Amino acid sequence: MTTELDTGLPSIRQIQTVIREETEVELKLITNDLLTGKIRWQDAHCLCLMDHYDQPTVVWRTALVYLKPKL
Amino acid sequence: MTTELDTGLPSIRQIQTVIREETEVELKLITNDLLTGKIRWQDAHCLCLMDHYDQPTVVWRTALVYLKPKL
Amino acid sequence: MTTELDTGLPSIRQIQTVIREETEVELKLITNDLLTGKIRWQDAHCLCLMDHYDQPTVVWRTALVYLKPKL
Amino acid sequence: MTTELDTGLPSIRQIQTVIREETEVELKLITNDLLTGKIRWQDAHCLCLMDHYDQPTVVWRTALVYLKPKL
Amino acid sequence: MTTELDTGLPSIRQIQTVIREETEVELKLITNDLLTGKIRWQDAHCLCLMDHYDQPTVVWRTALVYLKPKL
Amino acid sequence: MTTELDTGLPSIRQIQTVIREETEVELKLITNDLLTGKIRWQDAHCLCLMDHYDQPTVVWRTALVYLKPKL
Numbered sequence: 173m174t175t176e177l178d179t180g181l182p183s184i185r186q187i188q189t190v191i192r193e194e195t196e197v198e199l200k201l202i203t204n205d206l207l208t209g210k211i212r213w214q215d216a217h218c219l220c221l222m223d224h225y226d227q228p229t230v231v232w233r234t235a236l237v238y239l240k241p242k243l
Numbered sequence: 244m245t246t247e248l249d250t251g252l253p254s255i256r257q258i259q260t261v262i263r264e265e266t267e268v269e270l271k272l273i274t275n276d277l278l279t280g281k282i283r284w285q286d287a288h289c290l291c292l293m294d295h296y297d298q299p300t301v302v303w304r305t306a307l308v309y310l311k312p313k314l
Numbered sequence: 315m316t317t318e319l320d321t322g323l324p325s326i327r328q329i330q331t332v333i334r335e336e337t338e339v340e341l342k343l344i345t346n347d348l349l350t351g352k353i354r355w356q357d358a359h360c361l362c363l364m365d366h367y368d369q370p371t372v373v374w375r376t377a378l379v380y381l382k383p384k385l
Numbered sequence: 386m387t388t389e390l391d392t393g394l395p396s397i398r399q400i401q402t403v404i405r406e407e408t409e410v411e412l413k414l415i416t417n418d419l420l421t422g423k424i425r426w427q428d429a430h431c432l433c434l435m436d437h438y439d440q441p442t443v444v445w446r447t448a449l450v451y452l453k454p455k456l
Numbered sequence: 457m458t459t460e461l462d463t464g465l466p467s468i469r470q471i472q473t474v475i476r477e478e479t480e481v482e483l484k485l486i487t488n489d490l491l492t493g494k495i496r497w498q499d500a501h502c503l504c505l506m507d508h509y510d511q512p513t514v515v516w517r518t519a520l521v522y523l524k525p526k527l
Numbered sequence: 528m529t530t531e532l533d534t535g536l537p538s539i540r541q542i543q544t545v546i547r548e549e550t551e552v553e554l555k556l557i558t559n560d561l562l563t564g565k566i567r568w569q570d571a572h573c574l575c576l577m578d579h580y581d582q583p584t585v586v587w588r589t590a591l592v593y594l595k596p597k598l
Contacts, residue, residue: 175533178246183289186301202306203559203592204274218538227595230541235557235592237274237306240298249317254360257372273377275345308345308377311369320388325431328443344448346416379416379448382440391459396502399514415519417487450487450519453511462530467573470585486590488558521558521590524582 175216187214187239197221200237207231208242246287258285258310268292271308278302279313317358329356329381339363342379349373350384388429400427400452410434413450420444421455459500471498471523481505484521491515492526530571542569542594552576555592562586563597 177184190197191211199207199221207229209221219236221229248255261268262282270278270292278300280292290307292300319326332339333353341349341363349371351363361378363371390397403410404424412420412434420442422434432449434442461468474481475495483491483505491513493505503520505513532539545552546566554562554576562584564576574591576584 175536181246181286182284183286183301201592213537215536215538229593229595230538231593232591236303237272238300238302240300252317252357253355254357254372273344307374308343309371309373311371323388323428324426325428325443344415378445379414380442380444382442394459394499395497396499396514415486449516450485451513451515453513465530465570466568467570467585486557520587521556522584522586524584
């Protein structure tokens with residue numbers, strides 16, 4: 173399994189920014205679920221989203237559709 | 244994760260054109276969502292689409308179905 | 315991203331034939347969309363389909379289900 | 386794109402048998418389509434299925450769910 | 457196409473056990489189909505499931521969701 | 528098939544923690560199934576989930592959407 177994140181990529185950096193600034197985001201998944209929360213970390217396989225009750229959800233990258241800031 | 248975009252490919256160049264010319268496009272996703280807006284950037288994992296309110300949506304390539312100019 | 319098309323493969327050659335002969339085809343996608351038109355080009359990531367109004371649709375290979383000649 | 390078929394694998398050989406013996410098969414796809422016909426060829430990306438009117442359908446391997454002989 | 461099965465992996469060994477012991481299993485697929493039967497063989501691309509009438513179904517690994525013993 | 532798990536990744540370690548601490552988790556799958564139980568092991572292809580009756584379900588990683596602790 174590939175395990176390196178290329179931090180030169182805009183998409184990886186955008187998520188790093190969202191983590192650092194604790195931006196609330198919407199995450200659309202291939203099951204049509206729409207999760208909201210703050211991203212805590214990313215690695216080569218997954219993102220971790222914290223919800224309003226500070227519960228972590230580990231989301232697989234293969235299930236990601238889109239991410240946008242929650243308005 | 245593969246991080247190089249082969250800018251010699253028609254599909255990569257077509258998206259570069261759409262970015263440069265700020266063409267409004269429709270983006271169909273595997274969830275059946277149809278997003279419209281202008282593409283801001285592309286990298287090996289994602290495209291970034293700006294909507295009418297200039298809000299960015301980062302879309303994963305694995306979720307892309309088709310792209311066409313909005314008429 | 316892999317960028318070479320192996321033109322020795324039957325599937326790649328069949329699409330090259332369909333491009334050269336301007337055959338009208340049906341393209342079934344994983345969203346269950348059925349697109350019809352003529353294929354203009356293929357590369358390692360995408361096909362480009364021209365519809366009846368000569369509008370291009372760039373379709374990602376990961377979204378392809380089947381292709382057949384339109385009767 | 387990987388282009389070699391490993392003809393030592395049971396799954397590749399089973400399809401070779403089905404091609405050679407012109408067995409009628411059912412092919413279930415991720416769109417839930419169920420195609421029936423005879424397989425004409427396989428390569429690293431696709432299978433080609435001939436229907437009852439001898440029309441070819443090129444099916445991408447990424448869209449395959451299962452194959453079984455039609456009873 | 458990758459063709460080696462790593463027989464040191466728990467998931468590969470668990471399926472080998474199920475084959476050897478002729479355990480009846482349920483196989484959930486991405487189309488939401490639930491197949492039941494005994495697994496005859498596995499390779500890098502597929503599993504082969506025998507149903508109650510001893511008819512083989514070749515299932516692609518990309519379509520697998522879960523496997524469990526039938527109770 | 529890639530068979531090494533990179534135990535330095537947060538996502539792999541988080542699952543190791545959940546295994547060691549026998550945390551009850553919810554596992555959302557691409558079929559929209561929501562499984563609950565305790566994870567017994569993980570490898571490069573699969574996770575194994577034990578349900579309340581101590582029955583194992585082998586889940587393919589390609590089918591994973593998200594994992595969270597059951598509250």
